[in-house]
Amino acid sequence: MINGTRKINRTIRWGMVGGGSTSQIGYIHRSAALRDNSFQLVAGAFDIDAQRGKNFGTQLLVAEDRCYPDYKTMFLEEAKRSDGIEAVSVVTPNGTHFEICKAALEAGLHVVCEKPLCFTTSEANILVELSKKYNKIVGVAYGYSGHQLIHQARDMIARGELGEIRMVHMQFSHGFHSEAVELQNESTRWRVDPKIVGPSYVLGDLATHPLFLAETMLPGLRIKKLLCSRQSFVKSRAPLEDNAYVLMEYDNGAMGHMWCSAVNAGCMHGQIIRIIGSKASLEWWDERPNQMKYEIQGQPAQILERGMGYLSPRALEDDRIGGGHPEGLFESWSNLYWRFAVAMDATDRKDDKFLSTFWYPDLHAGVEGVKWIENCVSSADKGAIWVDYK
């Protein structure tokens, strides 16, 4: 049970790139990082408009001279200070992630980055190399993976409670972009601009989330081949897809299935993951994160509830309040950020032994996402055919 005390014996000096005044995602990064003193926000390049960024930063109580016009200046100036930032979160449009992450690592900073980290596996490999070279982590903002029941699922699957795994069904399909809202709405516009978001829209923006939930629940699973069919139901979005289906074959004979969509009219969020085994299934829906269905074939379906004593210790560890009270997305993010802090601290101390068993959405997870998108796009562009996963 988390009670607000720190998980490490220090507070990490932290800055942000992006996440300005109108950024919802910026706020959730700050809410999570600043909770419980794991991090202290001391600097930022919050906005592409320097003055607006400074106004906003000072409202957040960041010193005016540490509200920078751009990330390059920030990395340069902060490096000169004895109390300069140790870590930075990158909350900018996708097309800039790679260069900022790269620069941050080269500036000796730990990084938390929005997904996707970059657009190609070769870029991803560069980040892997830099992370090793500078001994700094890159945490990835797979913000749903901090929910406790995801880890309950991981434990139950590891204990064999589902039997042999047969199917992994993933879905993230909302309806908010059923119309061409990007024509009016700036915050949506960049998401459908290939120059900014790279080769995909919903595959990258949505699908990588449940993909990572599946990876978290089933760490041993390997994709052998996949097939992706993608559509641009709002025509002006082509070549970027606003809807896609992906079929996957795993190396153990299990099947994977993904449906991601921004045009599932009327659906609020629609991130669902269902793991089907030979004996039982688990199903979790991110709009009801405090519950998970556990269905043993031939027995009454069970509803597991966050915070209850029958869950595994790992699932209970992150509770902030008793079962029955709803925790939400902010708690999930907070559960990630304290892990980022612990991982940064252990990395600084070169505690490889600890890190070898410590879970957090790490650079590897980010690389896997990039690779998966690459394979999906490759399949789709060849006519939705099966491609060997590489």
Place this chain on the structure above:
Amino acid sequence: MINGTRKINRTIRWGMVGGGSTSQIGYIHRSAALRDNSFQLVAGAFDIDAQRGKNFGTQLLVAEDRCYPDYKTMFLEEAKRSDGIEAVSVVTPNGTHFEICKAALEAGLHVVCEKPLCFTTSEANILVELSKKYNKIVGVAYGYSGHQLIHQARDMIARGELGEIRMVHMQFSHGFHSEAVELQNESTRWRVDPKIVGPSYVLGDLATHPLFLAETMLPGLRIKKLLCSRQSFVKSRAPLEDNAYVLMEYDNGAMGHMWCSAVNAGCMHGQIIRIIGSKASLEWWDERPNQMKYEIQGQPAQILERGMGYLSPRALEDDRIGGGHPEGLFESWSNLYWRFAVAMDATDRKDDKFLSTFWYPDLHAGVEGVKWIENCVSSADKGAIWVDYK
């Protein structure tokens, strides 16, 4: 509102092939047919074991001499009587449907048949020919299609309330055969025996149901190509699948998606259909047939309820009790059987005008199912590739 009075001015003399004492599906045929005096059960070849069939038939108050050892004898003997059967329902394992339907038509009988009607489109075409030749109908037991809200959906879609149709998602995935229950359970065994069920298991047994719901809701939709990936998670079932995914492209650019499974562990029934348009979606689940979700993008989701005045007349027409009271599967079947009676009567009267606009699961629907399975199996057997629909 149905109150028990007949829809036609006669009671059709009716017999059954199959549907013996242990057959659940036989009981639902009888419950539906005999409700409200549309049909009268006067003969039967209920069981492959003649004596058992006679015992059962007489318990159903069928005259002993009209409990026949087999369908051939029944058709022959009944034809000799002035009060012989006018219609027959075929409730036997799949492999026998074609020959019995064919014989029934040739005996001048109207037919209600379990799906699939047969295994090949060439067989299906023979039935079409015979049906025309003898002026007799073949109704198909798509038992879920009588639920009132399916027709509400059809009307709402026709009125454009969903906007342009983009996706048709169909699912029928239960978990009852997660293990090789057929080793112990005779009533399951034939379902996974290719000699009896033909080229598919769940594609034919399950998927054709929501496929027909989609056809009912969206009569204008035409499949252009499809891809089917099928699995035998219980290995001994190969080459028959116990799980399959089908992607479809319709000629208007919409996408279709089917998941059918008998190994979705813990799931009770799992027949769900979701139609997604540019403005709104409809979703119906056969385990809650009295409700349908109507989700207009940007507005609160609505739950439509059977029996309420805001539904369309066609949806209200089949109510047997006011909204709030649950109707179930038996009512859906009853709604089909009175339509079969009406269609038989109109056919006998050669009232083509009436029949041209009268909906019921007809021979055409049965043929479409056979064709769809054929295309799916063709795709799957070629390695889950796209095939042009034919």
Place this chain on the structure above:
Amino acid sequence: MINGTRKINRTIRWGMVGGGSTSQIGYIHRSAALRDNSFQLVAGAFDIDAQRGKNFGTQLLVAEDRCYPDYKTMFLEEAKRSDGIEAVSVVTPNGTHFEICKAALEAGLHVVCEKPLCFTTSEANILVELSKKYNKIVGVAYGYSGHQLIHQARDMIARGELGEIRMVHMQFSHGFHSEAVELQNESTRWRVDPKIVGPSYVLGDLATHPLFLAETMLPGLRIKKLLCSRQSFVKSRAPLEDNAYVLMEYDNGAMGHMWCSAVNAGCMHGQIIRIIGSKASLEWWDERPNQMKYEIQGQPAQILERGMGYLSPRALEDDRIGGGHPEGLFESWSNLYWRFAVAMDATDRKDDKFLSTFWYPDLHAGVEGVKWIENCVSSADKGAIWVDYK
């Protein structure tokens, strides 16, 4: 598993009083009685308008000369026939139940009657005496009590799975009469006319249903005292209530609670029963009759499903189709009517031993309902005070 064969070796000749062409409740009586040949409809006084009743009866295939202008004529004329009715169902406005039931018993007929049987316990006692004198049953149309999971609950409670029973929460609260619909709607008008329905509206019309479910689940429970507060939110309904709360103390220290309402705006049906024990609770909702929640304190909630092998034999006995397929209200009624037939047959055979353990909604159940209403009205009329139950 019910397959359509009769539970007794005869078909009972049956008539109806009321239940004419616009009566929903008449249809459900017929649907239930005529299913599976327990009863045969051979006579009726269907309508207060004799000609309309005859028109309707002949449409139901009742012989024209057995469509009677009123119940008295029917009882008289049928008694003269060797093939006269043996049983009658009374489906008329409440104020006529007593006199018709009385006359039916005196005519030597078994009776099925809508609740309430009558308006006073002294009237009820007269029916009890007549039932004994003529050796005929009075079955009461507590139509929800045939749902299988009600009996699952009864068995689980009897086995102690809930621990000591602490609370019995009953609710039947729909919103269909939120406005004074009776001003326009004839079928509602009589329900709020004290001359026709006696001393109560929703207490009698709605509350007695879940009350009987509770009695069925908990046959040993005895009310010690109760308090009833009732309201007429639609003023013109006074003195009849359209909403009421009842608190009950049982002799074992448990508390009972009832909320019944016809003005619960927007609620479809709202019949819910929750039994709370020291270890676990059960909750059943009549709009989802195939499911029951079973919540053991400290464990994941379970959803029990009709038709599953883990249920008790008594719950499975009435299944007509496998789990996952929705049965509805018509099946519940059918489960009562075959019991009425069996009880009539056993009573005719004077098989008291069999009857002593055979459950059905019997005269005693009807009397208990009348008594309960009487106590509620007594409490309410004294200012919603506690009254000793008598």
Place this chain on the structure above:
Amino acid sequence: MINGTRKINRTIRWGMVGGGSTSQIGYIHRSAALRDNSFQLVAGAFDIDAQRGKNFGTQLLVAEDRCYPDYKTMFLEEAKRSDGIEAVSVVTPNGTHFEICKAALEAGLHVVCEKPLCFTTSEANILVELSKKYNKIVGVAYGYSGHQLIHQARDMIARGELGEIRMVHMQFSHGFHSEAVELQNESTRWRVDPKIVGPSYVLGDLATHPLFLAETMLPGLRIKKLLCSRQSFVKSRAPLEDNAYVLMEYDNGAMGHMWCSAVNAGCMHGQIIRIIGSKASLEWWDERPNQMKYEIQGQPAQILERGMGYLSPRALEDDRIGGGHPEGLFESWSNLYWRFAVAMDATDRKDDKFLSTFWYPDLHAGVEGVKWIENCVSSADKGAIWVDYK
């Protein structure tokens, strides 16, 4: 939309009494207060064990010399500092609330206090006097009232969308204390000790929460009389109740109903509020705080979702992330704490005009809760009779 910037131009120096290392409720107070820089935690008397309190406080980064052994010392010492605390939150067992609140007001501090504020209305009146005298607020921790949809309900009701209000149904009934868990569990023990919690258990601990939700939604409602029946199903808890029912008559003719329980076996939280009007009903459940059911009689039920543009501005104002993402209890508390900060600031500035229309759970709300409990206990102790509300 909240983005982390402060609602006032300062950060209030804040201390805590209670809320030590094992206190869940202490953590939620801190999480809410410290979010977004409304408050800064600078002092505390966190624990009855001074050393343990100091250890904990320093882990929370409170200066060691400002971790006090008790609240008296804290108020005394902090008053000497120019940077002393301006506000304090009282998170201690109920029996100490009054004396600490009193002392805090007398020390010139703004207060946030757990409910109940005190045990008698005469005590409550003293707090009211002191609040006026020292010009300091007392905010009450009605932690569920910050959920946005509560305010959506308030607005819809004010606009007349439900019609005339007929019923207010409140419930808070979990099952966590179905057994005498207090025998083992210290954090439960004090809750059932009359010396510590005063004259009630669940009435005070649970029922006052939905009572305040109702007051928030329906600010004009006045109770005229009430009746309370309370039970101690775990006998050792007597005279304190672990279950209670309260019936209320409001001065406009509406009825109120409350069920509160700690022995509702298997129920997780069970805080539900349903407002029933002549045209429509609203229902909100604290375990799904992002949704509210809106049921207009005769129309499809609607599910309102937090964060959607169709909600009223007041409901949208507190969003921290878009609709579809689940917010939880921590956000509701945060929404209260920024209001407490704003109210403190406005009070310091004597901005009565602003305060006259600014909603927060204020001293008046706390007083109302105390009064309600007093009336309930009075009714219950007289034998569950109606008492005039005073």
